[in-house]
Structure formats: structure tokens, C-alpha cells
Amino acid sequence: MALIVQKFGGTSVGTVERIKNVASRVMATRQAGHQVVVAVSAMAGETNRLVALVEALTPSYNKREYDVVVAAGEQVSVGLLCIALESMGCRAKSYLGWQIPFMTDDAFSKARIVDVVGEKMRHDLDAGYVVVVAGFQGVDANHNITTLGRGGSDTSAVALAAALKADRCDIYTDVDGVYTTDPRIVPKARRLDVISYDEMLEMASLGAKVLQIRSVELAKKYSVPVRVLSSLEENSQGTLLTEESNIMENVVVSGITCDKNEAKITVRGVPDRPGLAASIFGPLAQANINVDMIIQNISASGETDITFTVPHGDYQQAMQVLQQATQVIGARDLLGNPEIAKVSAVGVGMRSHSGVAQKMFQTLASEGINIQMISTSEIKISVVVDEKYTELAVRALHDAFELDKEMPGRISG
């Protein structure tokens, strides 16, 4: 007998029929002899409907009350799922954030988890109940309702699995796992059986929008085995996220990701004096603009160029903010280009294998793709290229690293 946490997103509980399907799936796991905790999102479209009601009242809403409103979505779906389970003869009990309690800080609308008390749930599990928990919501020390931010149900599920020391956390979604790259770009992209937390973190932040990043961080911190699998297919094997040490032999590159949602900005001819970088990035931070890749070369002739990327949506504002800053610091020029893409190769095997960067650059060069920026971490190499080359670059790299071929030495999820 294992203890399994299952998470179902809004699409999976979007209609009465789908709720019944989820109930059947949960019941099958229960009948296989396992204890089951289910974390559920609001029915598809419901959170958007509630947010629209709030925003129709005022653009600058009170955040405590915003959380009260939007938390109602998950309340409805947990109740409905329990009713479906009970009607099939499966004992079930719903838990809202405050009933667990799922303790968070009081940062309304983007609360951080403080503690998840497993005692009551464990009692009900031992009494034979399926425990159905409202995702996305918690409660602060003063008994106020809080929410974790959009997409927070993945994080709820992993936190529950960590608190209950569950044997596994299964995240049911509309894709059947994590792929070597976007299958819409590379049809022969392959589903990975296993991936390490670190690789997944790089994949997630680079645009493979399968899991909320916070949930992967949490899974890594508490070593929760997480499986991402399809709620639509009956026998989906999915992808198992696990610790690197559980993977028999690391492949060099696990996946290729791309992100078109960035723009590139260069401040040219910055006088090479201490504190000037702060004069550039300070105003951006004040304007709440996240800066991603930053590159500064060693200076020649007493001045330097600083290049970085910002989210596409913040590009216009960033250029305005910097127009002023460049004058203040006496930089020569401000250049911007929103038509770029970031293409990355991710893999824990990079640590022990040299030549990955070389192979990447050579592959792009042979396709005539110019590299505009390079940034690396221990397990990732990212390059910025002209946006029009995105798909070409991804396909070429996927081929070069032979990602369509099954690798030996991986354990299967």
C-alpha cells in the first residue's frame, strides 16, 4: 500500500462529466489498495470569471478580499469531486486550506507556504477516506484566506505530498509528460521517462510550461517523486521527476527549449566606473521589470557595452526608463531588439562532459544562424538568436544531440 497524491487541473474537472472521470480514476487507485489524497483546481474558466468580477469593480482591489473571492473556485470543485466519489460508493472528504490547515504567510494573492499540518488528513486516510484538498489556497496565522498565485495547485499538491511523506505525487495535465523539446516544432520530439529536478527547473523556466516552477523547487527541496502524466490517456506513463542520484547514467543533453517571450536591450558605451550597472538596473527594478540574461564584456578603452533581456511585454516601458538612465550615466547609445529568441540545451550530464557548447555553436553556425548572446549555467547553455531562426535552431540542435533516440541507462518511471 502506497500513499499517492494526485493533482487534477481545471480542464480535468471542467465539466460534470469530467469530474466523474476523475472520480473513476481516483477510485481505481484506491481499489488498487493505495491511500489517495487528491488536490484539485477550480473548474476551467471559473478563476478567470471570478477575477473578471473583481476587476470589473476596480483595478486596484483589496488583496485580502481578492483571495476570498478566487478561493471559492476550488471550494466548489472539491465539494463536487467528493460528491461524485461518494455517489460511486467511495468515501471521500473535502478539505479547504483553513481546514487542514495549509499555513501560509499573509502575502495575499501570492502567499508562500509556511507549514502543512498532515494530522487530520492522515486520520481520515487511515479511516478509509479519499482526502480531496482545494489547491491554490491556504490560511495565514490570523485565519485569513490566502492564495498561492495562478497555477498554485501544482505547488499545493507537492506540498501535500511532502507533508504526508507520500510515496509519489502524480500531476495529471493535458500533456503526457516532459518532452525533449516542443513537439509542435520537432515532431520527432520524444517523451522523457525520467528527468532530474534541476533539469526540470531549467526546462520550466525556459518555457516548457508543464509544471509551475515553485512546485519543482519544492519537490527538489523535499525529494518528492513527481510524475507528470496525461489525464486524457488511460495508460499514460508520463515523466518522473526525481533526484539526479536516482538516474543511473546521465545523458549529456536532455532537452532543447526555446522562448520567444523576450526582448534584447543594449546600452552602448557605458563609462567603465563602479556603480554604473546599478544605475541601469535600479530604475528597471523600480519599474518592476524582470531582467533575465545579462552580459557585460571586459572593457576596452574605458567604456563597455551592457546587454540584457527583458520580457516582451515590458520592452516598451524598459526602453523609456533606460532613455533617461543612459543620459544620466553618460552612455553613448541605447539599442533595442524585440525580435529575438532564446534557445537552450539543458542536461545534467553537461557537468561531466566537455564539448557541449562547442557542438551547439557549430551546429548553429552550419545552419547560418548568428549567435547574439551566450549565457551558461552548470547544466544549461542558452543562446540568443534572431527570432526568425527559432524553429530551425531547435530542430538542428535536437538532431545534433540525437534526442529522438532512446538513451540506454535511464531507469524508467
Place this chain on the structure above:
Amino acid sequence: MALIVQKFGGTSVGTVERIKNVASRVMATRQAGHQVVVAVSAMAGETNRLVALVEALTPSYNKREYDVVVAAGEQVSVGLLCIALESMGCRAKSYLGWQIPFMTDDAFSKARIVDVVGEKMRHDLDAGYVVVVAGFQGVDANHNITTLGRGGSDTSAVALAAALKADRCDIYTDVDGVYTTDPRIVPKARRLDVISYDEMLEMASLGAKVLQIRSVELAKKYSVPVRVLSSLEENSQGTLLTEESNIMENVVVSGITCDKNEAKITVRGVPDRPGLAASIFGPLAQANINVDMIIQNISASGETDITFTVPHGDYQQAMQVLQQATQVIGARDLLGNPEIAKVSAVGVGMRSHSGVAQKMFQTLASEGINIQMISTSEIKISVVVDEKYTELAVRALHDAFELDKEMPGRISG
């Protein structure tokens, strides 16, 4: 400075615009220097939507989970109202049943109130907040969400007023008060400025569907002054429900009510032996059929007739149940008539004034209306007549007791 509880129903908070209107009204009371607690229903249509989702899953749903689902409706409206108030610069804080706590028993979907803890609300009121409470919902001793049954928000509001010892409980609704009779039947029906709790209880149970009966019982028990007034009109005076002792001089008859929602059943030739009445009403109780008026005359020749009324919707089933019972007890005959109406005159003044019944019977006789059954309480006389005479009877009685004329000696609400 007074402490006023205001209750707004689903229609009053049915759209974003209407929620803003409610917020303006609350703010006006606050700016007049009063402390305000607001009890709110779910947005119009929302509870029906949630109930439909539940019933689409199964007709015999788990009641604990039903309460979890339907309580979400009020959660949304309290949050939205607080957001509207805060956006107008009025500090506001929402409370759900469990946050108060609004303690009930664990009879899910029709819970009874056990205790309402006023401490936290009082603290927020003293700190300058408008307190906005989700109507209809509570929490049991085991931290389960409960609901009070449909229309329970009136009861929530009165319970809050009682717990906080509020100076008044204003129930905003879509009518501007309690009338001497149904204005659709008698156009010159007059709004009452004041009415006693007892009269209102008789009025409510007899079909003047202005307030939930439980809320009136509660108001009477804790002597809460309740005002029923229109949420649509700016200067609605409404009707004040108060103790009889607060009304300077009681008029004999306050109102005429009618109820077409009953059917009449007669069991003829019942042998006059102890225990036989139980043999008739036992099976009805088992079938969950509420019996209203019961009349049994003194017996002649060792047998008697028993006549009573049941709700219209239960008529067919009641007849089936009784077909068997009459055979078992050896009664002669079973007669039924669903086409009847109950017409009543209500007034606390009846206690000290004789001749009311006489005047009532004479008035009906002069219109050629035959009286089929009579039942009286201390402050009410009800007669059952052929359904087709309903409106005629109501108009004739309204005229006979001169209810269109303003009575002297009433204090004004």
C-alpha cells in the same frame, strides 16, 4: 452612534453595478456615524447554478459536501462587496461562517444556529471597519462548513444582530415592507408601518413571503427590532417588526393572507376508537408529508370524520398512502380536493376584541362564499374555501376590516 445590521439578498448583489449600489448605501450609513455589519446572500442565480452542478452528479448527494459547494456563493459576494467598499475608501473586512465563528449543529444543508461569537467582529467595528458577513453559512464543532437552508441569510442577519446586540436589523428586499394583503389581489392594500413578531409569524407562514419564518422567530426570541425595506427605493420606510408592547394600540386585524398551495383530504366514517388518528397521520409523517389544519368534530353514532390539509405537491402521494390506511382502520371513505384556498385574518387585537370571527363569516356569506373548514389561533382565523373564490374573499375581508385606512394609535417605524 448606533450599531446596525443590514442584510442584502441575491438580487441586490446580482451584478457588479448593484454591488456598487449596495456599497454606496452601506457607506452612507457609515458616514451617518453608525457602525455597520452587512450580511449578504450569493449573487442572484448563483446558488441555483451550484445546486444544479451537484444534482447533475447525483440526486442523492453527500450533504456535507453539498454545503461546501453552495457556501461558495456567499463567499464570492462578501469578497466583492468588501472590494467595492474599499475602492470607495471605506475600510471593510469580510467574514465567512467559520471565521466568526458562526456556530451551528451538524445538520448539513439545514443546520440550526448554536452560537454566534461577536468578539472578533466587535473588535473590527471598533477599529472602524464595516464588517461584511457571508449569510446562509456556519461551521459545526468539527470545523465542517454548514448551511442554514435556502433563504437562510435573513436568519443569519437576525442572529448577528442578536449576538452583537445591534440597535436594528434592516432587511433589504425587493418589496418595500409588509402589506395588509397581497397588493396584486387588492390594489389598495396598505403598507404597515409596524407589525408585531407574532403577527408576522402568522403572516409569513400563511404565504406573505417577505421574510424567512426562522428569522422572525429568532427576532422575537431575542427582541431584535427588524425593519423590512426596499433595496430599490432611496427613501423606503419599510415595516418595523417589534414587540407587541412597543405598539401603542393594537388594531384588531392587521392583514389578510391567502394560500393556494394546499389540498384538502377527508377520511369519512372513522370508527371512534383511541389510536385511530395516529393510524392516519403516522403513515403521512413517514412519507414526510406535512399536515397543516386538522379538524375532527365530535362523533355521532360511534364514528367521526377527520379533515386536514396537505401541501399541494404532496396531494397525490398523500392520497395513495391514505388509501391503504383507511382500509386498515376500517374507515368508510376517502375524499380529496386539491382546489381549495386558505384565507386568514391576522391581528394581535383579536385577543381583546370579540366579534372578529363573526364579522369574517358574515362577510364571506354575503358574497356567497361557502366555508369548508375553520381553524383559529389566538391571533388568527383561517378558513378554507373553494379556490375560485380566493381573490373575492381576500378583497371582501380587506374591505370589511377597513385595512386600506390608516389606523390611529400606531407608532411609526
